[in-house]
Amino acid sequence: MSQQDISIEFFPPKTPEGVEKLRITRAQLAELHPKYFSVTFGAGGSTQKGTLDTVLEIRREGHEAAPHLSCLGSSRDSLRAILAEYKAHGIKRLVALRGDLPSGYGAVDFSSGEFRYANELIEFIRAETGDWFHIEAAAYPETHPQAKSPQDDLQNFARKVRAGANAAITQYFYNADAYFRFVEEARKIDVAVPIVAGIMPITNYSQLMRFSDMCGAEIPRWIRLKLAAFGDDTESIRAFGLDVVTQLCERLLAGGAPGLHFYTLNHAAATAAICRRLNLAG
Ligand code: FAD
Numbered sequence: 001m002s003q004q005d006i007s008i009e010f011f012p013p014k015t016p017e018g019v020e021k022l023r024i025t026r027a028q029l030a031e032l033h034p035k036y037f038s039v040t041f042g043a044g045g046s047t048q049k050g051t052l053d054t055v056l057e058i059r060r061e062g063h064e065a066a067p068h069l070s071c072l073g074s075s076r077d078s079l080r081a082i083l084a085e086y087k088a089h090g091i092k093r094l095v096a097l098r099g100d101l102p103s104g105y106g107a108v109d110f111s112s113g114e115f116r117y118a119n120e121l122i123e124f125i126r127a128e129t130g131d132w133f134h135i136e137a138a139a140y141p142e143t144h145p146q147a148k149s150p151q152d153d154l155q156n157f158a159r160k161v162r163a164g165a166n167a168a169i170t171q172y173f174y175n176a177d178a179y180f181r182f183v184e185e186a187r188k189i190d191v192a193v194p195i196v197a198g199i200m201p202i203t204n205y206s207q208l209m210r211f212s213d214m215c216g217a218e219i220p221r222w223i224r225l226k227l228a229a230f231g232d233d234t235e236s237i238r239a240f241g242l243d244v245v246t247q248l249c250e251r252l253l254a255g256g257a258p259g260l261h262f263y264t265l266n267h268a269a270a271t272a273a274i275c276r277r278l279n280l281a282g
Helices: 018-028 048-058 076-088 117-131 151-161 178-188 204-217 220-232 236-256 269-277
Strands: 008-011 036-039 063-070 094-095 132-138 167-170 195-199 260-263
Touching: 018 048, 018 269, 036 048, 048 063, 048 076, 048 117, 048 260, 063 076, 063 117, 076 117, 117 132, 117 151, 117 236, 151 167, 151 178, 178 195, 178 236, 195 236, 204 220, 220 236, 236 260, 236 269
Parallel strands: 008 036, 008 260, 036 063, 063 094, 094 132, 132 167, 167 195, 195 260
Antiparallel strands: none
16 A cells, blocks of 8 residues: 555544644654545534635645535535635635534424535535535445434435535444445445545554444444543553554554544544554655
8 A cells, every 4th residue: 555545534623732742743744644634524614714724724734634524504605715715725625514403403404404415515615616616425335323323324325426525434333244244235236436545553442432322333342342441541542542443544554444534632642653554654
């Protein structure tokens, strides 16, 4: 695998300290020579400025950067304006998502609003900007938590590709078989785009459990029990997490995954350690 096949995700920091800390994180991770850095986008455009500022700073440092763009809670006009701004800055790559409303919004009616699903956003981006953007969509080897069924979710993934997504990044998972099966099933319904594996390094047990509950990623029982047994022993959690996630990445790459996308949560150490073990460090 070439080093070109790594991508690295950040969220836009909210404070000047966070901005400074991300600069340091980025400098460490730039040594891995990722293909691009991506920057998340909060529901309804809540991080719009932070996302753009972070993307522009990354580009000024000489790296490729892809803003995420989510559509739930956003209007056509506001998304049109964002796309025009990205285009004016020469940004050529986007990660296009439906998004999630933050907790506290109560029950969400997904049938109202200008956009309901990511395939509608991708269609809109193509209608507005033609082939200007390289578009990545999300994929769910373990099935999106709101999907009616795995088969339905796979068909909905195919809709995003038919709408114009060039490639996909998966939700994170710790079960390589789920990924391989998902890719195989996508190929059977003629979805030919690269499906990059999303990787969440393991560094913190309670945070991982919280995220995984929300996004529907399964933590296998043996991993969960081991992590729980380490209690507050963060050294052991990190060492175990490094072994488990490195082995997962090795299996994915050996099995043909076209790339790895790291969810860093703005921390460098775990991602850098995994890539060093995989001999991907520059
Ligand atoms: P969709 O593809 O729209 O799918 C959502 C659900 O609706 C699924 O259950 C699907 O089966 C179903 N569905 C899809 N299309 C249809 C249709 N046409 N008819 C009926 N049902 C349909 N969230 C953010 O807010 N900001 C981010 O920056 C962000 N970055 C992410 C990056 C990656 C790589 C990933 C994997 C996720 C990211 N998320 C982000 C989270 C994402 O927004 C959530 O997982 C969200 O719940 C679904 O987004 P989606 O684009 O996959 O939605």
